[in-house]
Amino acid sequence: MKSRVFALALASLFLAGPVLADAPACPATMDKTACVYYKEGFAAGRDDAKSGAKNAYQRHEDSYDSRYESAFSKGYEEGYKAGQKK
Numbered sequence: 218m219k220s221r222v223f224a225l226a227l228a229s230l231f232l233a234g235p236v237l238a239d240a241p242a243c244p245a246t247m248d249k250t251a252c253v254y255y256k257e258g259f260a261a262g263r264d265d266a267k268s269g270a271k272n273a274y275q276r277h278e279d280s281y282d283s284r285y286e287s288a289f290s291k292g293y294e295e296g297y298k299a300g301q302k303k
Contacts, residue, residue, distance in 0.1 A: 239263075241295065251288035254281050258292025259299070266300025 240259040243252035261277045270276075274293035281289040 240292065244291075247288060251285050254285040254288040255292035257281065258289035258294075259296035260292075261289075262293035262296025262298075263300035264296075265293075266297045272297050 240256040243255050247255060257280060258274060258277075261280065262272075262274065265272070265276075272294075274290045277289070277293070
């Protein structure tokens with residue numbers, strides 16, 4: 218299961234590379250898998266803010282593994298703030 222989750226996370230990084238390229242660098246304390254979820258959270262938060270959706274990372278619960286919820290939510294919060302600025 219762990220290897221499948223990791224493989225899916227890496228695959229999504231490659232497929233969404235251009236979208237996630239705008240995400241800021243991950244905090245130094247994050248491992249590679251957490252960084253992928255952080256960047257996906259950032260993209261989701263930015264998109265939600267730009268579309269006028271409420272700040273609620275939980276609506277994307279199918280986009281992250283519960284073990285990496287913290288990384289996703291941190292990225293989401295940063296992305297939401299960034300999406301409100303433009």
